[in-house]
Amino acid sequence: MSDQLKIDKITTDLLQSIRLNRSFMIWFGFLGISLVVCLGAYVLQLKDGLVVTGLRDYVSWGMYISNFVFFVATSLVGMLMSAVLGLSGQKWAAPLARIAEIIALAFAAVAGLVIVMDMGRPERLLNVFLHGRIQSPILWDVTVVTIYVLISTLFLYIPLIPDLKICYDKLDKLPPFARNIYKLLSLNWTGSPQQEKIIKQSTRVIAIFIIPVALAIHTVTSWLFASTSRVGWDSTIFGPYFVTGAFVAGSAAVIIAMYFYSNNYKLHDYITEKHFDKMGKLLMLVSLIYLYFNLNEYMVPAYKMKKFDAMHIHALFTGSHALMFWLVQMGGLVIPIILMLFKKIRKPLPLMVISVLVLLGAWFKRYIIVVPTQEHPYLPIQNVPLDFKVYTPTLVEILVTIAPFILVLIIITVLSKVIPIIPVHETIEQLEEHK
């Protein structure tokens, strides 16, 4: 009897977020208006060309490409949390798996749009499929990102099937069409042992399969740079360097989401301080690995100071990009690592603040990887106007860069309003196991 009460409490707690309230409307309206403003900036870019950005012949990849790398990076957390932690039996991470999957799916799906925003001729996108050449890393990227989005959708959907049935059963106040959608999507789930087995097995297969695909998307993304012979990009460690950096960004994003969900959806009983503590340790671990790669990436060329490497290193360490470089390295990596050593810092609020810093650092880190390299080509930049030599993003460009973030927030907001963000079925199952 008391078990049944507990189950009822879990169900009500976890399903109570599925409703449209005033604050949601305000938030959604805000997102909608911001998106329109940002898309207005993009229309301007479509009309006048990329001249509305600060990009020119020498620095021809800027904020958009940094943004693309950041989006792909953040989406990797789905694989880390759900697949790696799940398969290695880290039960504590189970309630967070769906949050991670939602973030992964939103960022991965929007990453494809980010790259279109950078194109000079977006209306010719189909050429990539009509005239695609397999030796171009862009083709590999398009292929693996598409696969990753599909697998991530399945990874989100399949464990969700029992919950959709619960939604259909319990959310009787919803209009019939909404309930019917839940019923339709729950694929006649009855909870029979055979169905349970199918779900368990397919989730496991996807969890295994998603690991190489996720590694591939960010490795290939790093090869967009590493496949050139430019100083600062011409590096053999770019694959693992990007992948570990991706875990840093993704873990920080999950912590921020956890904080807002636990407060706004009153989920303190499900997203507990223990979860924040564990996530803090995870973020510290991946940040440490990333710091190690940073050390390799910068100290090895800095020791030798070959002519062109030296130009690049000087620009980063003491030159025009030094402020951003050190803010990112210290404020986005070293200081957070030190702080997260302390248990007190791994409490929800301080950890959320640190995660915001880490995530900001992660975005600017991509900028530091993408932009300065192009300001130091092998041959001198001469006989061109000043704005060709130094890249300064424009307002239009910044707005267009913000647009995908709004899209991601819209996707996350909508998803967390229509599905329980903590797996209900699994939580009940765990309760029964502990009995």
Place this chain on the structure above:
Amino acid sequence: MSEKEEKPRKKSRREFLQDLGIVGIGTLLGGSAIFAGVNYDKKKKASDRMRVLTAENELLEIEKSDTTKVVKSQLQNLTYLQKQGRDGLAGRRFVMVIDLSKCRNARKCMSACNNAHHLNPDQHHINVLKMQETKETPPYYMPKPCQHCDNPPCVSVCPVDATFKRQDGIVLIDNERCIGCRFCIAACPYSARIFNWAEPIKSLEDEGQTYNVELNVPQRKGTVSKCLFSADRLREGKLPYCVSACPNGVYYFGDENEDTVTNGTTKETVRFKKLLEDNGGYTLMPELGTQPRVYYLPAKGKEYPFQEKDKLEASEHLENS
């Protein structure tokens, strides 16, 4: 049985005579037709036949009536121009040699190029750089076109086959295909490529003109542009725009297969390999393995003074070394 056999024999005898008649008349007619035909052919004048040189360099004689004129409209056909632009010129391997001892920064190459390809004055297919290797070594001027690498990084990374390498060694770009991802710009170690960030300056003037891959005109907003070795001029058997425009004899241009290069100013033709051998020819950044088709002769025994005002700019690229 025997009676039955006899009947057809009689019939066939009659028929044989009939057939003989038909064959006889047929032969007569056929013979006279051939006779008339041969006579007709003899009557034709020599001026009805013409000699043509095929692309494979074979001289053939054919009848004028068998030829079809290449209609002008075909040269205004985009698909035709695109195919011609991708095929290139068979049997040729174009090379350029730039003699740095002669360049005095006249920049006539740059303006000729900009005019031909309808470029923005701030953007260059060919750029005369002020170079200096170390503080102690003297500065010099270095014209830098696209290097038309035999192992072109730009072509490898292009996702849509918009930029390609032709059989005659030239790397071109089809701006009707280009999606504007700018991966080729990122990949080129020689900074040889430019992008149409805005509507090209002559877009109004060029409106309605069929796009010529070998000239890259009209330029298109949102696509990449680059030096073409003046592929359109080469098709006409002329030297590239920059080569012809140089007043100082800096450029030699020619065919590696023929082992000859012609100086654009003096029109003197010399042996390509010997020119390199006698003057210590080299390529830019050979360590990158790009295998350029543009060769440089060192600025040995410069025939001009390096201008004082350019010295600072030349030394800028060394500031940290």
